[in-house]
Amino acid sequence: MGETERQGKRGSWGNFILILIGIVMLAVISVGIVVVPKYGKLFKEYRKYSSELKESRSELAEAEKENKKLLADRDALQALDGDVQSMQAETFKYAAELEAAVKNGSSSKKICYITLDDGPYYRGKKFLDIFNKYDVKATFFLTTANGDTLPDKGDETASSMYNEYLKYGHTIGNHTYSHNYSAGGVYSSADSFMKSIRKQDKFTEKATGGYKPVIVRFPGGSGTAGSVLGDITEDLKKEGDGWIDWTVDSSDSWGTDNTSPKIIMKQIKEAAKEQKIMVILFHEWSENSEKAMPQVIEYLDKQGYIFLPLFYDSVMVEK
Ligand SMILES: [Zn+2]
Known part of the structure; x- marks a missing residue:
């Protein structure tokens, strides 16, 4: 092979x-232009999905954990509910003994039942x-008049309040569903x-998941019932209500001009x-009572009063 031939072949x-290089470069460029952005987008999407998937997987695990915890809490609460009921029964037994001792003078203590009407x-x-601060138990006579x-x-429902009263050991009483004591x-x-009364019982039981009030307060007081009072109390007795x-x-x-925290303290x-x-009548809507309450509690505490929630067997409950 001659030199020129070899050069020609070269x-x-x-x-x-x-x-070839040109073709390869063209291919690379077209890959760069067409394929890379396409797959790049896909990769991005895939990365997004996989991190979302990872997130929802851990959320799922978290939810499962939460669910297990909730179930355990529910079981514990059910057990506690039984405990609370028996503790309450025990407390009321001691309260009844204390009442008897106060009445016959063998105890130097005194008892105050704070009652608040017309709520929630x-x-x-x-x-x-306030009651939590002073560790005081009271009684709330509730109505569904509103x-x-x-x-x-x-923006809050009345029924959401019911369990609040019970949670802290207060008594819920029945103040009638309508609270309507005008004619008719x-x-x-x-x-x-x-x-x-029955309608209010039902409302209370639904709001609390089964709590049945056993103490009634007449709207306006029992004196307002007039000639039907006897018939009503007969019916209440039959139904086991005090x-x-x-x-x-x-x-x-008593109206803005006739009441104030000062007048409340005087009373x-x-x-x-x-x-x-003593059984004190307050109203849950009263700003004056809210303002007076800490002084009321501090004063009565100094006088030797113990604050109890009302209970069916109390000597103060008629039945
Ligand atoms: Zn009332």
């Missing part, structure tokens, strides 16, 4: 390689805070009164002079 190989109100939470709403806070209302007959008025009127419902100081067991 030249065509060179051209071939150049063309949002203000009830403020009262609960439907399932809180008159002083529109609950005092038009024993039957219409009892209907309102009822109670009050021994001290805090004055909080209570006056009553504390004579009453070894």
Whole structure:
């Protein structure tokens, strides 16, 4: 093979390689232009999905853990519910013994039953805070006169409050469903009164998951019932319900000009002079009572009063 031939062959190989490089470069460029962005997008999507999947997987595991915890909590709560009921029964047994001792003078202690009518109100939470601070138990006589709403806070239901009262060991009493004591209302007959009581019982049982109030407070007090009072109390007895008025009127419902925290304190100081067991009437909507409550508790505590929630067997509950 001559020199020129060899050079010619080398030249065509060179051209071939150049063309090949050109083709490869074109391929690379088109891959760069078309394929890479396409797969790049796919990769991105895939990465997003896989991290989402990972996230939802761990969320799922978290939810399963939460679910197990909730089930365990439910079991513990059910057990606790039984404990609370038997503890409450035990407490009320001691309370009844204490009442007897206070009455016959063998105990130097005194007893105060704080009662709040007409709730639930949002203000009830403020009262609960005060009672928690002083470790005081009270009684809430509830009605559904305002439907399932809180008159002083529109975005919360009345029924959401019921368990709040129970949670801290307070007693829930029945203040009738309608609280309507004008003509044609609950005092038009024993039957219409009892209907309102039963309806309120049902509402309470639904809101609390089974709590049945056993103490009734008449709207306006039992005196307001007039001629049907006897028939009503007969019916209440038959149904196993007790009822109670009050021994001290805090004055909080006497109208703006006739009540104030000062007047409330005056009422209570006056009553504390004579009453070894007192039942004070307050209203859950009263700002004056909310303001007076810490002083009321501190004063009565100094006088030797113990604060108890009302219970069916209390000497103060008629039956
Ligand atoms: Zn009332």
